Amino acid sequence: MGRRKVTDDKSAKPVRGPGRKSKKQGEPTFPKELAQTEPTDKKKVSSRGKQRARKRLEKDKLKQTINKNTKLKTATKRQSDGESNDEEQINGYTDENQQWLKPKKKKELFDDDEQNEEESMDEDVPYDDQFNEMESSSEEEEENDGDEPKLDIEKQSKKIREKQRQTKERSEQELLTNIQQHEKVQFPSGQEVTKEAPQADLQLLMHRIREVINVLNDFKNKREANRSRKEYLDLLRQDLCNYYSYNEFLMNKILDLFPLAEVIDFLEANEVQRPVTIRTNTLKTRRRDLAQALINRGVNVDPLDKWTKVGLVIYNSQVPIGATPEYLCGHYMLQGASSFLPCMALAPQPNERVLDMCAAPGGKATYIGALMRNSGILVANDANKDRARAIIANTHRLGLTNTIVTNLDGRHFSEHMGGFDRCLVDAPCSGAGVIAKDQAVKSSKDEKDIQRCFTAQRQILLNAIDSINENSTTGGYIVYSTCSILVEENEAVVQYALNNRPVKIVETGLEFGVEGFTNFKGTSFHPFMKYCRRYYPHLHNLDGFFVAKLKKYSTKQGNKKESETIEKEKKKEEEDDSLEAMADD
Numbered sequence: 001m002g003r004r005k006v007t008d009d010k011s012a013k014p015v016r017g018p019g020r021k022s023k024k025q026g027e028p029t030f031p032k033e034l035a036q037t038e039p040t041d042k043k044k045v046s047s048r049g050k051q052r053a054r055k056r057l058e059k060d061k062l063k064q065t066i067n068k069n070t071k072l073k074t075a076t077k078r079q080s081d082g083e084s085n086d087e088e089q090i091n092g093y094t095d096e097n098q099q100w101l102k103p104k105k106k107k108e109l110f111d112d113d114e115q116n117e118e119e120s121m122d123e124d125v126p127y128d129d130q131f132n133e134m135e136s137s138s139e140e141e142e143e144n145d146g147d148e149p150k151l152d153i154e155k156q157s158k159k160i161r162e163k164q165r166q167t168k169e170r171s172e173q174e175l176l177t178n179i180q181q182h183e184k185v186q187f188p189s190g191q192e193v194t195k196e197a198p199q200a201d202l203q204l205l206m207h208r209i210r211e212v213i214n215v216l217n218d219f220k221n222k223r224e225a226n227r228s229r230k231e232y233l234d235l236l237r238q239d240l241c242n243y244y245s246y247n248e249f250l251m252n253k254i255l256d257l258f259p260l261a262e263v264i265d266f267l268e269a270n271e272v273q274r275p276v277t278i279r280t281n282t283l284k285t286r287r288r289d290l291a292q293a294l295i296n297r298g299v300n301v302d303p304l305d306k307w308t309k310v311g312l313v314i315y316n317s318q319v320p321i322g323a324t325p326e327y328l329c330g331h332y333m334l335q336g337a338s339s340f341l342p343c344m345a346l347a348p349q350p351n352e353r354v355l356d357m358c359a360a361p362g363g364k365a366t367y368i369g370a371l372m373r374n375s376g377i378l379v380a381n382d383a384n385k386d387r388a389r390a391i392i393a394n395t396h397r398l399g400l401t402n403t404i405v406t407n408l409d410g411r412h413f414s415e416h417m418g419g420f421d422r423c424l425v426d427a428p429c430s431g432a433g434v435i436a437k438d439q440a441v442k443s444s445k446d447e448k449d450i451q452r453c454f455t456a457q458r459q460i461l462l463n464a465i466d467s468i469n470e471n472s473t474t475g476g477y478i479v480y481s482t483c484s485i486l487v488e489e490n491e492a493v494v495q496y497a498l499n500n501r502p503v504k505i506v507e508t509g510l511e512f513g514v515e516g517f518t519n520f521k522g523t524s525f526h527p528f529m530k531y532c533r534r535y536y537p538h539l540h541n542l543d544g545f546f547v548a549k550l551k552k553y554s555t556k557q558g559n560k561k562e563s564e565t566i567e568k569e570k571k572k573e574e575e576d577d578s579l580e581a582m583a584d585d
């Protein structure tokens, strides 16, 4: 998925000629009549005839090679689009690190698949193939190296590629001319708006998107006399859906969230992968030492940013980052930079009792454990049994000795344990902040999904609050985070907790991020909602993320009774549904 593929896209890889493998193939086999060396009674083939037959054969071979390459490319694209990721589908969750663990070409360093699979399943949604580009370019190099003289068949395929390139250039030129001719927005008929945009019209479509935004920004002066604002907005929404492959539901949410000038920036940022980052495990090493060790292995690495003392950004690597000796020894965790933020906001202290309510596969839990310097007690819980196993693997690898892993439903956790100083609720969510990682979110979410998410989020957050010791001398804090940008899953959930439990919003202590909404589409939230922090890919080059910090202030249970009545009213069916969906997230 992604932006729809423009047929004349310059970045599209040209069809490759035959690689080393085909060069190694034996002599072509000729049809019987050509191969016959003994004279036969049948008509003798002349030498020109033989030449013609040989050419025919070479042509057929060229066609076959091109077909083979095209098939291979389609398969690779499918894989990178996640279509054929059987394991992910079976497990119901995805292994963020699985691409890292894949050796580039030959088996490099350690490659203990089974172990890595468990240990490195990281965070919310799948990492796409972050080293795809690197791998494919090195493959290309490998295929083209060597001093063997080019075969005839290669020359021909080169000619074809050159011809294709020229055709592309010409059609691009034509499209640009077309765009320049359409100065004003051309309103299509109703039917034309809703039908799928033809691929070749994508550049025109983007032109129209920009023009419509231009008109909407100065509506009084630039609109067509008989056109309403709504008509322009409808056209814009439909064009954006077509161009970026979103469903209308999510596009509406995005249009509600951002000023028009920002919408394209946000959508474009979702087409680009965030930087690959790792977190130093300070229980085992120092960032400087880790960076040096990785540099020695051919990893191009730098400190992430001034707001973190443990993050490193990886520009490129000659070794699989999920299989270096340092990785296997637990010197670092593969982790998106946004995942550092809720742990920093939680600020767990040594010797405290800390709960990570939705902890699998343990990315944030292992950071919390390191911040606690392996002291006190960390309970890392997850409702999904398989995912909970990954917490165990990761805590072992990273050397945590203060951690207890539990497999309980977070909506009822306080019935089993309580009295915690701090709790992180990194809630299961729609993933609307991590579209770059999981493009399926663009078209798969609807109102019902969001409702299911926020129902579970509210229930888990209320229960997390109930698990906290409000008389804690060091804490009494709850951090709520999601990798969604939707208000329903964020500010609205926090407001629900404020209404139903004795908690207040406090500052996160995070030094950057956009303030939470205090008003949204006519709904007012608590003024302190501004202390919450929102993170966006186009502004911070991080996954879309939300972080709120709450403090439990008394034993009085607020309107607990009222909220429990509301909870009971929710259909049991809905509850079961949401647990299954979230647990299999």
Ligand SMILES: C[S@@+](CC[C@H](N)C(=O)[O-])C[C@H]1O[C@@H](n2cnc3c(N)ncnc32)[C@H](O)[C@@H]1O
Pocket (backbone or CB within 6 Å): 122, 123, 124, 339, 357, 358, 359, 360, 361, 362, 363, 364, 365, 381, 382, 383, 384, 387, 408, 409, 410, 411, 426, 427, 428, 429, 456, 460, 579, 582, 583, 584, 585
């Ligand atoms: C966003 S992920 C957590 C990622 C994790 N904090 C990390 O950093 O590695 C949400 C997790 O919530 C779990 N979950 C879903 N429903 C739950 C529930 N009712 N109680 C506890 N955990 C739940 C899912 O299995 C999933 O692992």
